Amino acid sequence: MSILVDKNTKVICQGITGKAGSFHAQQCLEYGTQVVAGVTPGKGGSLVGAIPVYDTVAEAVAATGADASMIYVPAPFALSAIREAVDSKVRLVVCITEGIPTLDMVRAVEYAAVNHTRIIGPNCPGIVTSGECKIGIMPGYIHQKGGVGVISRSGTLTYEAVWQITSCGLGQSTCIGIGGDPVIGTGFIELLDLFERDPRTEAVLLIGEIGGTREEEAAAYIQKNMKKKVAAFIAGATAPEGKRMGHAGAIISGSHGTAREKMEVLEEKGVQVIQNLSDIGNTLREFF
Amino acid sequence: MKIHEYQARELLRACQVPVSRGELVQKTADAASIFKALANPSCIAKVQVLTGGRGKAGGVKRVQTAEEAEKFVRRFLGADFSTYQSAGQKNMVRSVLIAEDIPIAKEFYLGVVLDRTVNTPVILFSKQGGIEIEEAAVKSPGSIEKIPFSPDDPPSAEKILSRIRRHFSDSDVPAQIAEIARLLARFFVDKDAAVCEINPLALTPQKKVLALDAKMVFDDNALFRRPEIRALKDPEEEDEREKKAGEFGLSYVSMDGNVGCLVNGAGLAMATMDMIQLAGGKPANFLDVGGGATVAQVREGFKIILQHAGVRSILVNIFGGIMKCDVIAQGVLEASREIRLSLPLVVRLEGTRVEEGRALLKNSDLKIISCQTIREAAAAAVQKAGDHQTSHVHPRR
Known part of the structure; x- marks a missing residue:
């Protein structure tokens, strides 16, 4: 077991003929993911490596029975790409694209909710169920089958954490980058709930950062609903107020959204807060 | 924006x-006439800067006469202005708004x-x-x-x-x-x-x-x-360096510490700054070179970090995922040579082909301190920044 994706997940790639799309679609295929088709309007009938390309998502889904899509199309076209995937009844949309206008994501999330499609991202590294399915841009080799569920707002910081987990002899069930933007499709709480119910996941690592109140909301949820152990790391203790730290979501406004505030709330609610980045692996080891 | x-x-x-009606004043000489046109019988004068908290910092004032309006404008135009929300940064006031007092x-x-x-x-x-x-x-x-x-x-x-x-x-x-x-x-x-x-x-x-x-x-x-x-x-x-960084697809935020850092990925960059602080130092900047970290990005990143006068050492922390560590090491070496980097440089690589990457750094003729963990790297960079600081202090002090 795992959450959201496994060896049976059939994936299409929207924007497969672009540089990032073609490279990562093949990396996913190499990892063992069933990448069954790609979509680029006007490029139907061609191949990217061994992956057949279709003009529309509807055609790709009809031909392959795909139930998930990963999106690499440029930001101005991401909203229509997501709508197209939703219209084709794809169950899961993983949006890697960064720089999507916030109001477009408001529209996309609303559209997906009405049609019961789950969006992961945007501006995220994707999702990996170790040894079974990789959708996104995470390096595959750092993952190893195991019992830690990982949820993160970050990219390379997630790799660092996953690598520490793997290096200390543990592994991951599923690892999800939820994205660094202000509006995202799936938040911490929905994923914590899935992990709590997943028999293969024994503990959860939550990686947060400054900005917003997602971590605080997650903390309240964990205390109320979770029996599994949760550890958390929050990046950005040294970040200055009012500055955007790379991610559009990572901005402290007023005295809200600080790392300290988040750590205090998490600790208060019984979450093991990891202060030092180097201690992620060790801390999780103590859980097992 | x-x-x-x-x-x-x-x-x-x-x-x-x-x-409410208002006019922008960019020359002190215009203040009096604008005041007279809007006086009700007084006006509100407000410095125009992009930071909040102007009122508490004295940048908003009710002015009763044309002379008072002119005095306010003279005092602030061209002067540095900061508020409790400026986080240490100063902005030059280049215009003042005079609005009718409603x-x-x-x-x-x-x-x-x-x-x-x-x-x-x-x-x-x-x-x-x-x-x-x-x-x-x-x-x-x-x-x-x-x-x-x-x-x-x-x-x-x-x-x-x-x-x-x-x-x-x-x-x-x-x-x-x-x-x-x-x-x-x-x-x-x-x-x-x-x-x-x-x-x-x-x-x-x-x-x-x-x-x-x-x-x-x-x-x-x-x-x-x-x-x-x-x-x-x-x-x-805009901060000059922040602007320059944007041109190369880098994300830079200036800070007031002395350890410069260059990292791939925003989350890891923030976490690296935190590690510098935990090691007893202060980060001079946030710099995210993107997930990839190409030679050109590393080179431009170094240049931007070096424009910060307070920097005494540089910490490079790269998690090579898709991008291989040996390629990144090569990039760091090339960039250092190209710009004749003289500050202590601490590099921590992790990820694909990490052994090859570390070997390249070790065998180069450049004095690069290569560390295995981010904890060691942060400690080394903070220590080097301290050493470098002392060696530059005037002997009589």
């Missing part, structure tokens, strides 16, 4: 929101912002104006009316009115506010704003509602389709 108050006022006026019977707050908890924009209205909305939320949460809406279906004035009417005994004032709120919500969507605030929204003794101040922030990701908003960007307000 932030814009100045005077720009935000013009945008409001253009979409039919009533705004008699106020009551002050409200009206804003449209993104509510991240429900993933939609929301109209916020409070009868407590003039103070920060966060403050009002704590002091009297019941006084804030929240009206969430879908971007493709902003609410009608009637709908807004039905939500705010209970706060008033008459019907004319809330109707005026509802209409302004409707206009503001449409503006928010039409221009891809992130924050639109009118604070205070004032009620005059003659029962007329109008905006006395405006704050607007726009979504950087949407500027590509809002050229008229992008044109309002004030290039003078």
Whole structure:
């Protein structure tokens, strides 16, 4: 077991003929993911490596029975790409694209909710169920089958954490980058709930950062609903107020959204807060 | 992207929101005549900078005479200005707004912002104006009316009115506010704003509602389709280094420490800054070279870090995922040679082909300190920054 994706997940790639799309679609295929088709309007009938390309998502889904899509199309076209995937009844949309206008994501999330499609991202590294399915841009080799569920707002910081987990002899069930933007499709709480119910996941690592109140909301949820152990790391203790730290979501406004505030709330609610980045692996080891 | 108050006022006026009259002063000589044209009998003079908290820092003042207006303008024009919200940065004042002094019977707050908890924009209205909305939320949460809406279906004035009417005994004032709120919500969507605030929204003794101040922030990701908003960007307000970084696809934020850092990925970059602090040092910057970290990006990153006079050592922390560590090591070496880097350089690589990458650094003729963990690397960079500092201190001190 795992959450959201496994060896049976059939994936299409929207924007497969672009540089990032073609490279990562093949990396996913190499990892063992069933990448069954790609979509680029006007490029139907061609191949990217061994992956057949279709003009529309509807055609790709009809031909392959795909139930998930990963999106690499440029930001101005991401909203229509997501709508197209939703219209084709794809169950899961993983949006890697960064720089999507916030109001477009408001529209996309609303559209997906009405049609019961789950969006992961945007501006995220994707999702990996170790040894079974990789959708996104995470390096595959750092993952190893195991019992830690990982949820993160970050990219390379997630790799660092996953690598520490793997290096200390543990592994991951599923690892999800939820994205660094202000509006995202799936938040911490929905994923914590899935992990709590997943028999293969024994503990959860939550990686947060400054900005917003997602971590605080997650903390309240964990205390109320979770029996599994949760550890958390929050990046950005040294970040200055009012500055955007790379991610559009990572901005402290007023005295809200600080790392300290988040750590205090998490600790208060019984979450093991990891202060030092180097201690992620060790801390999780103590859980097992 | 932030814009100045005077720009935000013009945008409001253009979409039919009533705004108090005001004129921009960029030369001290113009202050007196502008005062005379607007005096009621006094005026409000306000420095135009992009940071909040101007009032508390003395940058907003009621001026009674033309001489007083001129004195205010002379004092601030061309001077550095900072507030409790500036985080140590100073901004030069290049213009002052002189606005008519409107008699106020009551002050409200009206804003449209993104509510991240429900993933939609929301109209916020409070009868407590003039103070920060966060403050009002704590002091009297019941006084804030929240009206969430879908971007493709902003609410009608009637709908807004039905939500705010209970706060008033008459019907004319809330109707005026509802209409302004409707206009503001449409503006928010039409221009891809992130924050639109009118604070205070004032009620005059003659029962007329109008905006006395405006704050607007726009979504950087949407500027590509809002050229008229992008044109309002004030290039003078940007940090030179932050601007330069943007040109190379790097994300840079200047800080006041002495350990420069260059990292791939925003989250890891923030975590690296935190590690520098945990090691007893202070980061000089945030610098994210993106997930890939090409030679050109590393080179430009180094150059930007070095423009910061306070930097005494540099810490490079790269997690090579798709990008292999040996390629990154090569890039770090090339960039260091090209710019003749003389500061102590600490490099921590992890990920694909890490052994090859570390070997390249070790065998180079450059004095690079290569560390295995981020803990060791942060400690080394902080120590080197301290050493370098001391060696530069004047001998007599």
